[in-house]
Amino acid sequence: MRFVFLSLLCSFAVAQILPVDPNTTPDVSCELMTNLSFCYGVGYNKSSFPNFRMQTTQVDANTELKQFVILVNSGCSNAIVHYLCSVYAPYCEPKYLKIPPCANLCVYVRDSCAPKLQQFGVAWPPQLACENWPAYGSVCFGPSTSGLANITIPRNPLFNLPNTTSEPVTATGVRPTSSPSAVNASNVCPSDMTIQKKNQYSEYTFGGVSGCAVPCSGNSYYFSAAGTDSSAPAFVLVFAITCLLFTFFTVATYLIDRRRFHYPERPIIFLSGCYLFISIAYIVGAVSKLTHGSFACDSADAFKSGATVGPNNEAAVFQRQPSTSADVYKQASCIILFLLVYYPHMAAAVWWVMLTLTWFLAAFLKWGEEAVERFWVLYHIVAWSVPAIQVVIVLALRLVDGDQLAGLCYVGNQNVVALATLVFLPLLVYLVVGVVFWIIGFVALINIREHLSRDPPKARKLCRLVMRIGVYAACYTLPNAVLLLLLVYEIVQRRKWESAVIQKQDAPLPNFPAFLLKYLMIFTVGIGSTSWIMTQKTFAAWHKFFASCVCRRKVENDYEPSKSQTAV
Template identity: 30%
Template structure:
């Protein structure tokens, strides 16, 4: 053959080879040596990963941003799938790789995936994490450009799980390779697993229950909420508190009604200030006690404190629920606040009476309209403000709806702050009145009769005892509320740790979970006793010889009628 022909063939071959490597392709790309180039690999800087570029119509697009999504791959060893489904859904490929995990074989991976099925107890997490688990534990693997390549899950697939699964992300539940690092999870990568339809229905780990109300979602577990029955208290503790409320409110109601009846049977002589204020105080405590006792009707407690979905009522009033919670709140809160205002008026009236014995009666009677205006309007303002802020919450333990069971600062502002004012003003007027009486007794001991001196002494004793007991009741109430405020986060965190531990125990059966710290039922009992004891104390102002005489006269009148 002609040597020139050989030379021309050699030049043509070299020219073709040169043009193949000098066509503008990325120097980091792995070339396709085949005819008809349809795809290529571009290395992702700083990682062992590649973008698989497929310049054809099958490439997916991200419509929100008009960005083309390419597959992301990494060198691995492919092996046939031992199981063609993942978490109950069929996989659209037949080969996988174990190189994205810490595990050595598919049997270990299947065992681990079965354990992750317990994430069904975190419904919103379960709904979004299944594609991530399958694309990581059982990823697609195939031969690309002569090399085994495994398809990587995208960073977006991982990131979307962070909030729904947040309750477990900072624990040992997930291995490090599921913590959304950008080496394993490159951004904007198309993955075949995203097209698989999974069963997204979940359930809630007891004691949590399913709810669709975001307000009731338990922290970190959307779709689940705390049950109406407070899990921080045992069933026995619930029954203890219910018995205490029944006896305390029942006795308080009986004593208050007896006092009201004592005034009514002798209204002509009893209808005078400051004694008449005791009548209004007892009316208020009687109505509040009725509010406490409503829960003991058949099915009433659940109707009052529980939502329709079985969670505890909070943020009332709401359009979705009935008014039973709000009605009980008004009966208890409004009339207890009214009783407190009437108590301050009572101490003021006594103070004015003691300052000028025998001269002040007309002046006090003329202020009656102002007393009523203040006593009924101030509690009304507080009640309306509480409902406007949506701070009425139910409690399965006490069986009523009250202010700030959830929002403690609001309870401090709408309950403890008014009680502070009552303690300050009531204590001031009572002490001033007692000092006035003591001054009268000392300055007039040689003038007044022994009977008058004895009456002054009894009044001083009663006022002093009332002031001391009211101060004790309010201070103990403050201490109980402060105890709850200071420890609420501790109890909440202990309960959350227990929930997390029990979720982890589903994956690690040998793990033991303790209940952690809980609130003291004795503190709650003490707080409730102070409430009912205050009502009984106000009723005791009619436990006098004059009241007994009034009942004897009433009995005589009734006997005369028959």
């Protein structure tokens, strides 16, 4: 037992070195107690620093407070936690700021715990002497003398004292602007997720807790499935390459036979081109994550002096677009990948609207091909400028963040509001508007088919067109509908997942296959765009293209002058 209390000597020795002046109130302000796990449940959740021990950070105060856990577990006083927290994390009100403990609270704790220390030759530290604090009735923290016995040690996993509860303790001589509330564990970031460089990463938050972030190798923090660090990028890589091949084939078909594709079908080519760039970005991100490191990780040592987690143990998942030019240079790769994914994704959604709009003009309003194609410049202006405005908004609000699964950057991975307003809402609007145009045009084509029933050749041709339109619309709308449902699932559940991670509870964590399905739906849209060009004309165009290449080479060889002719 003597060895157990020897650990208290260091903390008491330090307590005798640093001065305590309850009347000194330097430039301080109230701050949430997010890194003071020792003080869970003391009856308030705001403190001010430097404290009465002249410590400037919550981390320093909490580190020294944990040296008193042995004394707390000894059960010497029911109010020792409240007294120690009122010294190391003083109760803060905006009007009074740093409020000292009441002298009667100190005397009550000292009279109970000092004899316990004296048994092991340890004196009550002078700097925690009760003469330092004002009497009850003035501005101080603590109940009346008769109420001291009603205090109980707060329920806290640090203390080995079962059946403890959290009793509120108030400050006397103060009219609080708001009643002190018990500190909840959900307000405190776990030590292995706590950002050490507070100034540089002051905007990083996780689960509503500032200064908190997921480490780069932190998929295991967030997903219940094992092996997500490697399986997710491998999954993304396979389907991104597949999407790349299909979309490249679509775009290449257009390039070798441009005269074949007119409006209203030409937007399909531009839509495929958008998904071509999306697949390239995902390939780069996945390959980087599988090889040397993730572009979604901040390059700086956010967790330095903190816990060691994984191969990139000093980097956090990128949360906010850097505000300084130096940081922007470091994170240029992240922002470039964001541009290669977000802008084409939104542009493809707008091209879907342009596609269905031109179908609507041709089928419902009976516009001819030349009339529809006359406004091609306007289609391009709308399709490329609207997503550009969205990109400017994201960059202006500095909402670019890291996607820890795919290894690249997007928006809304760490901010659920950004995910809802800048990803889900635009995709939903574009999809719904396009579906409305498509339904009207589709019904008009069916009506035209009925009128052509007396002309079988034209009726069969129109029937094939209707079937192609229906297949393509299904290939686009169904994956996007599933994607939107998955985004709703993420938006609704994100806060619960983050709270479960912070509190280290066994609450349901994100469904890892659901996130993989989200990536699959993105690539499915690009792959499905190829369905429009899978016709005999396409194969005939490629046959003609290869035949012309072979013939051109043969002609060049036949007409190449021989060396003897050149000499003559």
